[in-house]
Amino acid sequence: MPHIANSIEGKQLSVKDLTHSYGGQNAVSDVSFEVNAGEIVALLGPSGCGKSTVLRAIAGLIHPKSGRMVLGGADLANISARARGIGMVFQNYALFPHLTAAENIAYPLACQQVPRTERKARVEEMLSLVRLDGYGNRLPRELSGGQQQRVAVARAIAGRPSLLLLDEPFGALDRALRFDLQVELLHLQKTLGITTLIVTHDQEEAQSLANRLVLMSKGNVEQIDTPMAVYDRPNTLFVNTFIGQANILRGTVMRLDPEATLIGLPGDKALRLPRRLNFTAGSKVTVTFRPEEVRLTGQPGENSLAARVTVSVPLGPTLVHDLVLDDGTNLRASEVRGPSTFVPETGTQVFAEIDTARAHVFPGEPEVSQ
Incomplete structure (x- = not known):
């Protein structure tokens, strides 16, 4: 079996004029941005700004009111959530409590009807990749928060997705562990070359992980640029006061x-x-x-x-x-x-x-x- 780093093909994601509403009120309005193949982009903004709505629309968990989402040239509107080739990591990890770490990782592979022998080999490879060799038989409750997060990442990439979505993936961890796992994720992403979109309200997390930031406020995009450019050359007062400290x-x-x-x-x-x-x-x-x-x-x-x-x-x-x-x-x-x-x-x-x-x-x- 080819190594997973050679078998994941990161694809470009394009979001154009995405709009969605709840109860007649727009949660996001005409949101547009691109994530280049193999790039990490962070959707960053305060709670309630609409960033998770954008992520859920891309994942196929909601159907947006209007707009277009294209992954690797394929219009996602015509593709079911399961068939989109997207891996997702949730804030609470969403591990099945009655399944072991190995069984959690194998679950999406079983859904893809990957043969049992290949499935087992890929699970072992994933456990090694996230430095959890020897932990495959443990249940989630027998793992630390950081170990559960690693299992969630391994499960998300086991199916060799074209796009990895992370929704506040480090929010439940203490500060020191959060930084260590951010560095691990960065090394893993660079090794795999997987296109990654991360949603967070933590500006330090976004700046340390992402090649570019998409700053959102009240359902709108305020600025798209590199972390340094956003810090040094903010387009709006909101961006200036949200990123870093400002007098x-x-x-x-x-x-x-x-x-x-x-x-x-x-x-x-x-x-x-x-x-x-x-x-x-x-x-x-x-x-x-x-x-x-x-x-x-x-x-x-x-x-x-x-x-x-x-x-x-x-x-x-x-x-x-x-x-x-x-x-x-x-x-x-x-x-x-x-x-x-x-x-x-x-x-x-x-x-x-x-x-x-x-x-x-x-x-x-x-x-x-x-």
Whole structure:
């Protein structure tokens, strides 16, 4: 029997204008994206944004209201869920409690009427692939959460699917184990070359696993790009505040120069950005910047705001400072911690110097939930 890594053929997935509603309300609206053959893409967004609805439509568990889904050139609308050649891993793993690990893995092979001899060999190969040699005769209740997750992955890929779907697959695991299994899954996916779509609300998980992210909010796609591009060049205020941490200041465009923009802040403060923005003078705007783009100093200067330290917390190699401005606005700054790094006392008066070259500016909005 050929090795499974040589027998799985990852196929391109194309989703075009997918729309689905529950009770007359659209859960997803005109969602479009592609997953290239052999690529990992993450559908990322807060709970209720519609990402699981998209996954269920692709898997054939629901029939969308409209839109087109194509896998390897085949329109999925005309193919039953069982015949789509898709493997799926659920958050709760959905293992059959009365079947052993080996029997769980063999179940989809039996449904495909794979001969018994080949079925047994493939189960052994799957157990080896997910590092569970010797665990085939154990029931799910006799396995740890991480081991159950490995069985679920092995069952999903045993049938040599063209597409692997994962719905919050690490949500039930503790942080350390979650990271270890994410790395394992990444190695496994690269070995097999299987096209993979993962649904998650965990931005760290998405950024560590995926080649590209599909950011969703309220049933719509906000941005599709690489993890670094999404972090560094967010298209919308939602993306900027959902991915990573972001400080937010409300302001007004005061002056537009050929190569600079002056933004007024409450309390007669101002920030100067070293580029001309596409706004008109008087526009209300929202300025965002990352904690690592804020430096604490003892003296005032350009693009620095007076602040008071409320707490400084060492987080491994990073020192995080929570600050409050004179008008009550909260800011966060972070810096790499070294042996000589100064840790300010609570209440220390400082100046928060902002790297405005890396700041982002969006149209003004009343409130943002972070």
